[in-house]
Amino acid sequence: MAYxxxxxxxxxxxxxIAISKGVNRHRHDWRELGIRVLVPAAGVIAALLxxxxxxxxxxxxxxxxxAAMVRGAVGSTFGLTQTLVKMxxxxxxxxxxCIAFRAKCINIGGRGQMIAGALLTASFALRFGHLPPVVxxxxxIVLGFVGGAVWGFVPGFLKARFAVNEILxxxxxxxxALQLMNMLLQGALMDPAGIEAGTFLAQSARLPDxxxxxxxxxxxxxxxxxxxxxxxxxxxxxFLWRTTLGYRIRAxxxxxxxxxxxxxKVPAYQALxxxxxxxxxxxxxxxxxxxxxxxxxxxxxxxxxxxxIVAALLGWLHPLGLIPASLFFGGLLIGADTMQRAVQVPSxxxxxxxxxxVLFVSASTVWTQRxxxxxxxxxxxxx
Amino acid sequence: MAGRQxxxxxxxxxxxxxxxxxxxxxxxxxxxxxxxxxxxNDGVSIDVHSGxxxxxxxxxxxxxxxxxxxLYGMYQPDSGEIRINDEPVQxxxxxxxxxxxxxxxHQHFMLVPTMTxxxxxxxxxxxxxxxxxxxxxxxERIATLSEEYGLRVDPxxxxxxxxxxxxxxxxxxxxxxxxxxxxxxxxxxxxLTPQEVDDLFVTLRRMVAExxxxxxxxxxxxxxxxxxxxxxxxxxxxxxxSRATKETTRDELVQMMVGRELGDLEIRxxxxxxxxxEISGLRVLGDRGEEIVRGVDLTVHHGExxxxxxxxxxxxxxxxxxxxxxxxxxxxxxKIDGTEITSAPLNERVAAGxxxxxxxxxxxxAIGEFTVQxxxxxxxxxxxxxxxxxFLKFPQMAEHAESLVSQFAVKTxxxxxxxxNLSGGNIQKLILARELSREPRVLIASQPTRGVDIGASExxxxxxxxxxxxxxxxxxxxxxxEEIQTLSDRIAVIYNGRIVGTVERSEADAQxxxxxxxxxxxxxxxxxxxxxx
Numbered sequence: 001m002a003y004x005x006x007x008x009x010x011x012x013x014x015x016x017i018a019i020s021k022g023v024n025r026h027r028h029d030w031r032e033l034g035i036r037v038l039v040p041a042a043g044v045i046a047a048l049l050x051x052x053x054x055x056x057x058x059x060x061x062x063x064x065x066x067a068a069m070v071r072g073a074v075g076s077t078f079g080l081t082q083t084l085v086k087m088x089x090x091x092x093x094x095x096x097x098c099i100a101f102r103a104k105c106i107n108i109g110g111r112g113q114m115i116a117g118a119l120l121t122a123s124f125a126l127r128f129g130h131l132p133p134v135v136x137x138x139x140x141i142v143l144g145f146v147g148g149a150v151w152g153f154v155p156g157f158l159k160a161r162f163a164v165n166e167i168l169x170x171x172x173x174x175x176x177a178l179q180l181m182n183m184l185l186q187g188a189l190m191d192p193a194g195i196e197a198g199t200f201l202a203q204s205a206r207l208p209d210x211x212x213x214x215x216x217x218x219x220x221x222x223x224x225x226x227x228x229x230x231x232x233x234x235x236x237x238x239f240l241w242r243t244t245l246g247y248r249i250r251a252x253x254x255x256x257x258x259x260x261x262x263x264x265k266v267p268a269y270q271a272l273x274x275x276x277x278x279x280x281x282x283x284x285x286x287x288x289x290x291x292x293x294x295x296x297x298x299x300x301x302x303x304x305x306x307x308x309i310v311a312a313l314l315g316w317l318h319p320l321g322l323i324p325a326s327l328f329f330g331g332l333l334i335g336a337d338t339m340q341r342a343v344q345v346p347s348x349x350x351x352x353x354x355x356x357x358v359l360f361v362s363a364s365t366v367w368t369q370r371x372x373x374x375x376x377x378x379x380x381x382x383x
Numbered sequence: 384m385a386g387r388q389x390x391x392x393x394x395x396x397x398x399x400x401x402x403x404x405x406x407x408x409x410x411x412x413x414x415x416x417x418x419x420x421x422x423x424n425d426g427v428s429i430d431v432h433s434g435x436x437x438x439x440x441x442x443x444x445x446x447x448x449x450x451x452x453x454l455y456g457m458y459q460p461d462s463g464e465i466r467i468n469d470e471p472v473q474x475x476x477x478x479x480x481x482x483x484x485x486x487x488x489h490q491h492f493m494l495v496p497t498m499t500x501x502x503x504x505x506x507x508x509x510x511x512x513x514x515x516x517x518x519x520x521x522x523e524r525i526a527t528l529s530e531e532y533g534l535r536v537d538p539x540x541x542x543x544x545x546x547x548x549x550x551x552x553x554x555x556x557x558x559x560x561x562x563x564x565x566x567x568x569x570x571x572x573x574x575l576t577p578q579e580v581d582d583l584f585v586t587l588r589r590m591v592a593e594x595x596x597x598x599x600x601x602x603x604x605x606x607x608x609x610x611x612x613x614x615x616x617x618x619x620x621x622x623x624x625s626r627a628t629k630e631t632t633r634d635e636l637v638q639m640m641v642g643r644e645l646g647d648l649e650i651r652x653x654x655x656x657x658x659x660x661e662i663s664g665l666r667v668l669g670d671r672g673e674e675i676v677r678g679v680d681l682t683v684h685h686g687e688x689x690x691x692x693x694x695x696x697x698x699x700x701x702x703x704x705x706x707x708x709x710x711x712x713x714x715x716x717x718k719i720d721g722t723e724i725t726s727a728p729l730n731e732r733v734a735a736g737x738x739x740x741x742x743x744x745x746x747x748x749a750i751g752e753f754t755v756q757x758x759x760x761x762x763x764x765x766x767x768x769x770x771x772x773x774f775l776k777f778p779q780m781a782e783h784a785e786s787l788v789s790q791f792a793v794k795t796x797x798x799x800x801x802x803x804n805l806s807g808g809n810i811q812k813l814i815l816a817r818e819l820s821r822e823p824r825v826l827i828a829s830q831p832t833r834g835v836d837i838g839a840s841e842x843x844x845x846x847x848x849x850x851x852x853x854x855x856x857x858x859x860x861x862x863x864x865e866e867i868q869t870l871s872d873r874i875a876v877i878y879n880g881r882i883v884g885t886v887e888r889s890e891a892d893a894q895x896x897x898x899x900x901x902x903x904x905x906x907x908x909x910x911x912x913x914x915x916x
Contacts, residue, residue, distance in 0.1 A: 243773040244765050251761065255750040260709055261741055262761035263729035 035371045036321075040314060043364030044328075047356040054352060060343040072338020073331035079338070081222035085292060087330030089114070089284040091229040093308030094315065094322045095236045096152075096280030101317045102240060103273035104253040109155060109170030110281045111305030112177035113148035117282025118289045119181055120147030122204055122296040123189070129208030136210045141228065141286055148282015149275045151177060156274030160267030166274060174305070185298060203297035213291035223291030230323065232280065237319040249273050281305065307333070310358045313365070332357065405564040406484045406596060407433045407468050409454075414463035416449055423449040425620045426463070429598075431565065431613075436587065436597045438607040438628070441617035442640055442836040444806065447600050450617070451567050454598075455487045456480040481507075486563025488554045490570045494542045501525060501538040504557050521560075528556050532589045533582070547694070548579035555586065565596040572606055576694050577864065577897030584610050602640075602837075603865075604633050616640055641837050651852060653872045656685035657720075659856030660706075660737075660825045665715035667698070667705045675701045677880035678715070683825070683856040688847065690871030691860045691882075694900055698880040699860045700742055703829045706858070707739045708732050709747075719825055733762065736824035740814055740831050742860070744807075748814045751803030755795050756784040758802050759817050783820075791816040792842070808839025815843060819850065826850065829860040844870060864893060878902045 052062035073083050093110045100107040121144045125136065155169035185202040194201045213223040240246035251259045252269045259266050284304065289296050307329055315325030336350040410430040416423050424446045431437040439447045452458045454465065456474030464471050467483055474480040477487075494503050505521045522538040529536055534552040542550060551571065558566055568587075572580045587597060587610060601607050607614055608628060616623040616639040623639045662681040669675030676698040683689040693699055704710035706717060708729045717725045719735040727735070741747035749758050760769060760780060769780050784798050791812045795805055802810060811831065818826065828847065832840035847870060851857055861867050867874055868891060875885040876899035884905040886895070898907050 242775055242777075244770050244775060245773050247757070247760075247764055247775065251750055251753070251757075254752045255746070257746050258748060258750050258761065261707060261729075261739065261747045263733065264761075 032372055035368055036316060039368045039371065040361050040364045043360035044357055047353070047360035050360075051349075051353045051356055054349060055343070055345065058345050058349065060345050065339045065343045065345070068342035069332075069335035069339040071335075072342075073335035077217070078220055079334060081217050081220035082334045083327065083331040084226055085221045085223070085330070086333045087326045088223075088225045088229045088291070089288050089304040090308050090311045090326040090329055091322060092232060092284035092287065093281045093304050094312040094326055095229075095232055095319055096148075096277030096284075097309050097312035098315075098317050098319055098322060099236060099240065099249065099280070100273045100277035101312065102246075102253045103249045103270050104256070105156070105159070105270050105273050105277075106167050107152070107155075107170055107274060107277045107281075108167055108309070109151065109173045109278065109305070110284075110308050111301050112170070112174035113151040113278040113281035114285030114288070114301045114305055115177040115181050116151035116278075116285070117144035117146075117148035118285035118296055118300065119177075119184065120144065120282075121286040122207065122289060125207050125211035125290075126189070126205060129211060131210065133210040136208075137213070137290075140211055140290060141283060144282045144284075144286025145279040146282065148285065149279035151282070152278015153271065153275040156271030156278075159274070160271040166270075170274075181296070182298065185296065189296065191295070201297075204295045206295045207290065211290060212294055213287065215291075221292055223287075225287035225291040228283070228287055232283065233319045233323055236280070240319065245269075245272070281308070284308075307354070310354075310361075313358075314361050316365075404468065404484070405433065405594065408466075409485075409565055409596065410466045410469075411450070411454060412464050412466070414450060414453060414460045414465075416446075416453060416458060416460050423620050424453070424460070427617065427620070427622045428463075429615050429622070429625075431596045431598055433564070433594045433596050434591050435613065436591055436599055436611040438599045438601060438611035438614045439617065440601060440604075440607055440614055440636060440640060442602060442838075444836065445617040445640075446620040447617055448569065449620075451487065451569065451598065451600060454480065455485060455567060481561055481563070484562060484564045485567070486558025486561060486565070487567040488551065488558060488569060488571055490573060492550050492554055494550060494553060496543040497541060499539055499541050500536055500545075500553050500556075503542060503553060504538075504560050507557070507561060524560055525556055528559050531593075532559070532586050534586055546579075547574045547696075548576070548582065551575070551583070552586075559590075564594070565598070566590070567598045567600070569600045570602075571599070572601070572603065573862075574695065576900045577893055578901050580606070604636055605865075607636070608633060618642060637837075650848060650869075653687050653851065655687045655872070656854060658682050659685045659687075659720060660858065661716075661718040662706075663716050665702070665705060665717065666713045667701045667710055668713055669698075669701055674713070675880050676705065676712075679877075679880070679882055681858075681875060681882060683858050685824070685854045685856050686851060687872045688851050688857045688859050688870050690867035690874045691858065691877050692864055692867045692874055692896055692900060693862075693877035695862050697877050699829070699862075699877055702877070703739075703742060703827055703860055706737070706827050707741065733821065733823075738818040738821055738823035738826050740811075740818055740826070740828040742829035742833075744811055744814055745803075749802055749810060752801055754799045755788065755793070755802055755805070755813065756780060756798040758813060759784040759787060759820075761817070763817075763821070787813070787816040787820055791846075806836070806839075808835040811835050811843065812839060815846060819846070823855065825856045825858070827858045827860070830862065831859070832861075832863065832866060840866075864896065868893070868896075876900055 048066065055062040055065050072079050074080050093114065096113070097107055097110065121140045124143050125140055128136065151173055155166045155173060158164040158169050159166045182202065185204060189204045191201065191203055191205045193205065194203065213225050216222045216224060216226070240250060248259070248264050248269050249272065251262070251264060252266050256266045285301065288300055293300055311326045311329045312322060314328065315322035332354065336353060340347055340350055408430065412428050414424050414427045427446065427450055429437065429439065429450070439450070441447050449458065453460050456477045456479050459475065465474070466472065472483060474483070495506070501518045501522045504525055505516070505518060510517045511520050525536070525538045528534060534556055536549055536552045536556065542553065545553070555566070571583060575583060591597060599607070599611055611628050613625060614628055614631060614636065615625040616636065618640060626635070660683045662679055665676055665679045666674060667676035679702060681689065691699055701710055705712045708727065712725055715725065716723060719732070719737055722735045724732050724735050724737070745751055750761070763769060764775060769776050769783070781798060788795060788798065793809045793812045793816065795809060805813070815831070831843055831847070835843065847857055847859070859867065859870060872888055873885055874888070874891050874896060875882045876896055877883070878900060879902065883902070884899045895909065899905065
């Protein structure tokens with residue numbers, strides 16, 4: 001190449017010392033992983049300790065309460081399957097949050113995107129229920145993605161084109177989706193059986209059998225949507241780290257200015273990240289109605305849109321880290337239900353405990369960073 | 384760092400009493416300061432007497448600033464002691480140091496831009512009238528100090544209206560007004576024009592004559608030789624030695640700083656070819672919407688380095704940004720080898736043969752959290768060589784990155800090391816390697832060696848000259864006049880958004896370039912040169 005001529009003596013000295021392959025690299029990687037796991041775990045324990053104070057104030061025995069929590073989440077086959085059922089939408093929504101966060105976009109619109117995806121999926125399935133499952137099922141998942149993606153694209157486009165804050169628009173889009181669904185469930189999509197029986201419940205007709213995800217364990221709600229979520233986690237990992245698009249999304253998030261200098265169209269990739277985030281939440285919505293409820297109904301999103309954000313944070317915004325994180329939050333949701341019944345505390349307390357876990361885990365990321373920094377600089381000093 | 388200082392617990396701690404005694408002799412002995420993983424100061428000793436300028440010389444990262452921050456109470460030493468007038472002292476925070484009579488002029492000024500000079504000076508002081516402001520008293524004190532030390536400044540002017548040189552004077556006045564008798568100057572000339580440097584040196588000599596002690600941090604040898612009495616050289620956190628300025632030479636100091644002798648740059652006569660980049664009537668708006676590049680005409684030929692000299696803020700940054708396509712030009716044209724690229728997107732510019740080394744390398748040129756390898760591909764990751772469809776080809780990428788790293792002698796633990804863990808010099812070498820690997824015909828290099836250690840700067844200069852000899856056209860934008868003078872075949876001086884003069888290398892001397900940088904005309908420049916001779 002053209003610039004080889006000038007190297008002379010300098011380069012030969014340089015290349016000898018240029019790359020010293022760290023012999024200790026792997027040990028350090030393991031230590032770093034240890035910090036990343038143990039520090040947030042300590043945060044969770046601290047949150048549970050503080051929650052114990054609340055339990056004591058409410059005259060409940062914290063040990064009994066937490067025992068009930070663990071028992072509820074993992075103590076029985078049914079509890080375990082319930083945990084996995086809750087994990088599925090959390091993982092899918094969280095994956096979308098990961099992609100958006102990597103581009104420094106904050107997606108609060110998980111709920112609306114789930115609804116948009118589920119709406120499209122349900123409408124299609126109710127109209128084309130006669131199609132064979134091999135055609136219908138993939139179509140429903142794809143339409144779930146499309147519905148959510150449209151819902152994510154709108155804030156993405158507004159941000160890219162007019163610099164409108166995506167936090168505000170994604171929240172607004174939640175309300176729009178919610179009201180749209182309510183309107184349709186009261187009207188065009190309302191279950192004819194409900195009308196006939198005079199119950200007028202805000203829910204759609206049941207999905208055709210061909211449009212339902214198989215149950216994995218008999219007599220539980222655990223459905224094959226879990227596998228879809230796990231596969232998507234790997235797909236998102238490959239997308240972010242092995243493709244040009246993912247590379248650009250990460251570059252845009254870390255340093256928009258340098259990305260611009262490198263010729264990357266920053267707004268376009270922000271919009272893309274929000275669109276994909278919406279699409280993944282849309283799949284979550286589709287999978288939830290196809291695997292659990294078998295129909296579209298009011299309130300089916302039950303907080304996954306927001307808890308997914310927290311799970312993504314706990315999973316270091318990494319698709320694979322999100323798998324244990326969403327499992328943990330799934331267990332927490334189920335366990336908290338059991339605890340509430342076992343020790344008779346108000347259901348609001350469950351939300352308070354979740355909130356404390358979020359607070360402590362978010363705070364623990366600061367310590368994680370500091371510790372890793374310290375180990376890294378020691379490493380450099382030894383070299 | 385700012386967060387660490389000035390966190391007073393109670394009101395009485397916020398108002399420094401004027402120091403009772405003047406510092407006759409300050410001594411730092413065997414100072415050791417370690418940060419996690421780094422021994423920043425390793426048994427450094429330095430002392431300064433009243434009426435003396437003591438230079439602290441060393442490359443970036445040699446530990447100069449760390450040492451001075453301990454003297455100013457921003458950090459506490461792990462071991463070693465500080466003595467003032469032969470009494471050991473301990474500074475827990477800057478306020479303690481201020482009370483002892485130490486002042487520090489930071490490289491980045493600590494002034495409130497919207498307030499006046501008098502208000503800024505009054506900031507750290509108790510009012511003579513209790514809770515009521517005493518700006519008139521402060522203004523009088525400023526006037527006295529201005530008179531005494533030749534620090535011309537209007538107490539009523541708002542800081543943002545002042546030039547950088549004037550702002551520095553305000554900082555010095557602030558320190559003097561607080562009763563400082565030992566003043567630390569952290570790279571005070573980095574932001575000044577040559578004339579302002581001369582003014583500063585006059586002030587420094589007056590302060591010394593009044594019995595002040597000065598600690599002068601620098602890495603510019605000629606200044607150190609000009610203005611100081613003694614020099615202490617730091618390298619890798621340890622002190623290499625002290626010399627009386629009169630008894631040392633430039634070469635000796637360089638050798639102490641770098642640890643080896645530098646080779647002389649061999650500069651061959653340029654063999655200039657056809658016009659490579661033609662800029663005509665270029666106008667560009669600044670961040671606040673004001674026109675900041677106001678009709679620039681420039682031509683750089685193949686096989687030529689054209690240096691743009693100027694005090695920062697005269698449009699250099701915006702000019703470079705307009706050429707890179709990240710800032711829109713409002714008028715004028717830019718051509719690369721005859722192809723018009725005035726408003727072309729970046730990819731077309733690159734295709735036309737343009738490459739860039741941006742001024743703020745960590746903001747514009749690289750991504751600190753990305754690995755070394757990922758940074759190599761910021762622009763080229765979608766070249767067919769490195770991807771198939773949307774999938775990146777890792778083996779090819781690693782091979783390319785590895786070859787750049789070894790060819791440009793970038794010191795890194797590995798290709799997957801986050802870039803921010805590398806030194807400034809190595810980061811800059813990697814950026815240069817990346818930009819040159821595209822085999823451009825025109826290179827825009829902004830501040831290519833700012834904050835880069837001497838070894839790496841020398842290397843970068845060598846690379847630029849080699850490229851020039853191979854026929855590349857290089858537009859070199861730098862605030863380092865020495866760099867401009869060493870490398871450029873022609874020097875264009877930018878002032879207030881216009882090129883106010885272009886001189887050949889043979890005619891260029893610091894004095895006449897200085898006149899142009901301050902807004903004078905070429906005639907004036909020649910006149911001054913003639914008068915001097």
